[in-house]
Amino acid sequence: MPELPEVETVARGVNERVRGDRIAEVWFSSHTQPFKTPPAGQAEGLEGRIILAVRRVGKHIVCDLGGRDVAGEEQPEAQWIVHLGMTGRLLVTTPDGDVAPHTHARLRLTSGREIRFVDPRRFGRLEYRELAVAKEFFGPGVEPTTVDPDVFAGLFKGRKLAIKAALLNQTILHGVGNIYADESLFRAGIRPKRMAGRLKKAELLKLRVALQDVLQHAIQLGGSSVSDYVDANGVKGFFQLEHRVYMRTGQPCLVCGTPIQRIVLAGRGTHFCSVCQQ
DNA sequence: CATTTCACCTGGTGGC
DNA sequence: TGCCACCAGGTGAAAT
Numbered sequence A: 001m002p003e004l005p006e007v008e009t010v011a012r013g014v015n016e017r018v019r020g021d022r023i024a025e026v027w028f029s030s031h032t033q034p035f036k037t038p039p040a041g042q043a044e045g046l047e048g049r050i051i052l053a054v055r056r057v058g059k060h061i062v063c064d065l066g067g068r069d070v071a072g073e074e075q076p077e078a079q080w081i082v083h084l085g086m087t088g089r090l091l092v093t094t095p096d097g098d099v100a101p102h103t104h105a106r107l108r109l110t111s112g113r114e115i116r117f118v119d120p121r122r123f124g125r126l127e128y129r130e131l132a133v134a135k136e137f138f139g140p141g142v143e144p145t146t147v148d149p150d151v152f153a154g155l156f157k158g159r160k161l162a163i164k165a166a167l168l169n170q171t172i173l174h175g176v177g178n179i180y181a182d183e184s185l186f187r188a189g190i191r192p193k194r195m196a197g198r199l200k201k202a203e204l205l206k207l208r209v210a211l212q213d214v215l216q217h218a219i220q221l222g223g224s225s226v227s228d229y230v231d232a233n234g235v236k237g238f239f240q241l242e243h244r245v246y247m248r249t250g251q252p253c254l255v256c257g258t259p260i261q262r263i264v265l266a267g268r269g270t271h272f273c274s275v276c277q278q
Numbered sequence B: 001c002a003t004t005t006c007a008c009c010t011g012g013t014g015g016c
Numbered sequence C: 001t002g003c004c005a006c007c008a009g010g011t012g013a014a015a016t
Helices: A006-019 A039-046 A151-155 A163-169 A178-188 A201-221
Strands: A023-028 A051-057 A060-065 A078-083 A087-092 A103-109 A113-118 A125-130 A260-266 A270-273
Touching: A006 A060, A006 A087, A006 A201, A039 A051, A039 A078, A051 A270, A151 A163, A151 A201, A163 A178, A163 A270, A178 A201, A178 A270
Parallel strands: none
Antiparallel strands: A023 A103, A051 A060, A060 A078, A078 A125, A087 A113, A103 A113, A260 A270
């Protein structure tokens, strides 16, 4: 599942290859699902614009777009916002490459490259914003990689839900999904079902460090390739080899040897060590 | 308002 | 071998 480290990897890869390029022609599939803005409007808005930058905001990929007549170094006039959902891929390809099944967007660039959005399950989202009429996209919650310790601890004050559910709530903290929620809670030694508002400040501070460490390490390894995640160049990540609890049900805890347990929490498979996490 | 549940999707898996 | 019910999970709407 693309979470913060995977989305960061994709955004960096796309940025490196298309920054400064210009969108020449756009094609969209006829499905309704991945489109938050109607495809016709997106195509009209995108064509002719220069790509100023591609970056990550939470789990979203934001393409900052400039005008049609000027050549870079200007303020963004529009944004193309991509969410990968469960199975989305954002790829930079040559125009003659085979078009994968479930391709929903093709952006032909003046350099000859193409940006393609492929998403079998169609949980992804494509949105276009004209900044003259819509506000800039900032993401729904607090950015976990840079959040201040006191701000992080304050996010959970008075919350009457499980800490794992709180970590997954994008309006509290954005970018964390099922893998990194489980992995950070293991590394912090906290049970996923502990009530968020009842955690001691020391535990929350430890959780912040664990979360930032695991996210940073995962970004360094190009993310976790479970199911079918690949980066902008179609290359898999390696952080799945570093998972200590996620999808390790029944296998021995790497610290104490106790079999890893799996429960369902907040509707999600949740993995933890009943000895190391209290 | 805060929190929980469920629908949206398709490919892969496991049971018979 | 073939078929099919079932599950995975990010998000947002609906329910509680």
